Amino acid sequence: MKNLPDKTVERLSQYRRSLNNQLTKGKTNIFSHELAHLLHITPVQVRRDIMLIGYSGTLRKGYDIKEMINLIGKIIDTDEGQRIAVIGMGNLGKAFIHYLHEKGSKLKIVASFDVNPDKTDKTYAGVHCYHFDRLAEIVKKEEINIGIITTPPEVVPQIADKLVEAGINGILNYTPKPLSVPDEVYLEEYDMITSLEKVAYFVKHRD
Amino acid sequence: MKNLPDKTVERLSQYRRSLNNQLTKGKTNIFSHELAHLLHITPVQVRRDIMLIGYSGTLRKGYDIKEMINLIGKIIDTDEGQRIAVIGMGNLGKAFIHYLHEKGSKLKIVASFDVNPDKTDKTYAGVHCYHFDRLAEIVKKEEINIGIITTPPEVVPQIADKLVEAGINGILNYTPKPLSVPDEVYLEEYDMITSLEKVAYFVKHRD
DNA sequence: TATTCCCTGTTAAAAATTTAACAATAATTC
DNA sequence: GAATTATTGTTAAATTTTTAACAGGGAATA
Ligand SMILES: NC(=O)c1ccc[n+]([C@@H]2O[C@H](COP(=O)([O-])OP(=O)(O)OC[C@H]3O[C@@H](n4cnc5c(N)ncnc54)[C@H](O)[C@@H]3O)[C@@H](O)[C@H]2O)c1
Ligand SMILES: NC(=O)c1ccc[n+]([C@@H]2O[C@H](COP(=O)([O-])OP(=O)(O)OC[C@H]3O[C@@H](n4cnc5c(N)ncnc54)[C@H](O)[C@@H]3O)[C@@H](O)[C@H]2O)c1
Numbered sequence: 001m002k003n004l005p006d007k008t009v010e011r012l013s014q015y016r017r018s019l020n021n022q023l024t025k026g027k028t029n030i031f032s033h034e035l036a037h038l039l040h041i042t043p044v045q046v047r048r049d050i051m052l053i054g055y056s057g058t059l060r061k062g063y064d065i066k067e068m069i070n071l072i073g074k075i076i077d078t079d080e081g082q083r084i085a086v087i088g089m090g091n092l093g094k095a096f097i098h099y100l101h102e103k104g105s106k107l108k109i110v111a112s113f114d115v116n117p118d119k120t121d122k123t124y125a126g127v128h129c130y131h132f133d134r135l136a137e138i139v140k141k142e143e144i145n146i147g148i149i150t151t152p153p154e155v156v157p158q159i160a161d162k163l164v165e166a167g168i169n170g171i172l173n174y175t176p177k178p179l180s181v182p183d184e185v186y187l188e189e190y191d192m193i194t195s196l197e198k199v200a201y202f203v204k205h206r207d
Numbered sequence: 208m209k210n211l212p213d214k215t216v217e218r219l220s221q222y223r224r225s226l227n228n229q230l231t232k233g234k235t236n237i238f239s240h241e242l243a244h245l246l247h248i249t250p251v252q253v254r255r256d257i258m259l260i261g262y263s264g265t266l267r268k269g270y271d272i273k274e275m276i277n278l279i280g281k282i283i284d285t286d287e288g289q290r291i292a293v294i295g296m297g298n299l300g301k302a303f304i305h306y307l308h309e310k311g312s313k314l315k316i317v318a319s320f321d322v323n324p325d326k327t328d329k330t331y332a333g334v335h336c337y338h339f340d341r342l343a344e345i346v347k348k349e350e351i352n353i354g355i356i357t358t359p360p361e362v363v364p365q366i367a368d369k370l371v372e373a374g375i376n377g378i379l380n381y382t383p384k385p386l387s388v389p390d391e392v393y394l395e396e397y398d399m400i401t402s403l404e405k406v407a408y409f410v411k412h413r414d
Numbered sequence: 415t416a417t418t419c420c421c422t423g424t425t426a427a428a429a430a431t432t433t434a435a436c437a438a439t440a441a442t443t444c
Numbered sequence: 445g446a447a448t449t450a451t452t453g454t455t456a457a458a459t460t461t462t463t464a465a466c467a468g469g470g471a472a473t474a
Binding site: 075 | 283314353397403406412
């Protein structure tokens with residue numbers, strides 16, 4: 001697969017989620033406009049994305065849901081699946097672990113880390129929590145390559161450094177502390193306040 | 208203020224966060240390239256956004272941090288501030304309430320709702336949790352206009368209906384269940400798995 | 415006071431993304 | 445079986461977003 005547009009990659013993940021959803025409802029085929037409706041986008045965009053990943057539907061039958069799910073998997077999943085660690089087992093860290101636990105995703109959280117002795121050496125939703133001092137050791141042993149940071153903001157830069165040092169390739173930062181990492185590490189940051197303020201802005205400016 | 212580009216609105220929120228951060232470090236002025244670095248974007252983009260909101264810096268001094276924070280506030284905050292409710296006081300709901308509590312934001316979570324008697328009629332980080340049956344009543348009384356949904360996915364459509372019925376103007380849906388609402392209600396959806404799969408994809412395809 | 419330098423503001427160009435338009439064609443209707 | 449309808453796939457156009465280019469001007473230097 002050539003280089004897909006960034007936005008298409010994001011949508012593939014959402015398509016799959018919706019498709020799985022429909023599958024459990026007993027649907028086997030879906031039209032571009034149905035899928036579009038579920039994602040609040042246009043049917044053209046759906047068809048275009050599907051074209052870009054090289055899939056074809058059947059005229060008047062739409063797309064085969066199972067086939068599409070498989071194909072999307074081939075594109076966005078890695079063969080071995082990715083192995084993930086969560087750093088900081090507070091409210092947010094726990095929410096994520098429970099969430100991914102109940103999904104049968106290829107993305108597996110295989111370890112978590114904290115410094116608080118109340119949290120360490122316990123297991124949450126099947127994920128063991130190690131002391132952060134053991135990061136390098138466990139990252140290596142468990143072949144972890146993505147880290148999710150959910151610690152207090154103050155300690156985020158140090159944590160990122162340690163993650164990079166330990167050889168991680170991607171970081172998902174959920175704290176409000178902006179981060180800098182070397183170019184070869186893929187960084188994604190999310191702050192709820194941005195989403196919230198966006199909603200607030202458009203609510204305020206709606207016609 | 209005319210219609211700002213969508214992306215600019217998103218970045219304003221991030222600018223403000225970083226600017227506040229710098230302010231607490233004692234900085235009073237900031238250059239476009241410094242701000243750009245904090246957000247992993249280009250200085251041109253920063254200058255362009257600032258131009259669009261009609262602010263001007265001083266040559267060789269950069270932008271006045273306090274002034275910018277104020278101006279951004281004028282644009283993205285509403286005068287009275289927005290009043291927000293969280294539906295579903297599980298891990299995620301609690302994480303958000305604690306998070307917004309410690310920020311002195313204009314966005315105030317003023318109520319939460321649940322159906323589980325273990326959760327209702329308690330107060331979390333200063334936010335009271337009501338039974339969901341009282342939604343309409345409390346929304347009205349507290350003048351709530353944004354709802355954040357963090358319940359199990361199954362019940363999300365009903366909850367959204369009730370929120371709309373109660374007169375809410377914006378919904379932030381954190382569950383993996385895609386939602387449909389009338390056009391006049393602004394809807395933002397976020398699913399962690401999308402972020403995670405994006406990271407996974409780009410980690411896999413990095414050069 | 416002249417010169418150099420740094421940083422802003424803005425217009426123009428480029429790139430990315432979305433939307434439109436429509437041809438092709440299988441299924442359905444008459 | 446001809447006409448109509450529904451839906452895909454794709455190319456082209458439009459829009460949005462980002463990046464480049466550079467003029468302007470205050471501060472620093474000399
Ligand atoms: N982006 C969002 O949408 C969003 C929403 C809510 C909270 N947050 C942020 O996410 C972070 C976590 O929020 P929370 O409510 O889960 O906080 P929390 O206090 O419940 O959890 C933080 C955890 O990190 C651990 N920790 C502290 N220092 C550590 C270290 N050096 N190494 C490893 N672990 C360490 C703590 O022991 C604690 O268990 C905060 O930074 C918060 O501001 C973000
Ligand atoms: N988008 C993300 O990034 C992300 C991350 C983690 C979890 N999630 C999702 O967020 C949701 C909440 O996750 P969680 O870990 O906090 O779950 P949780 O089970 O801890 O919390 C859900 C809460 O909702 C309450 N609830 C159930 N039915 C309700 C109803 N009809 N009205 C009001 N409240 C009701 C429950 O009593 C419970 O307190 C889930 O849908 C989960 O899949 C999303």
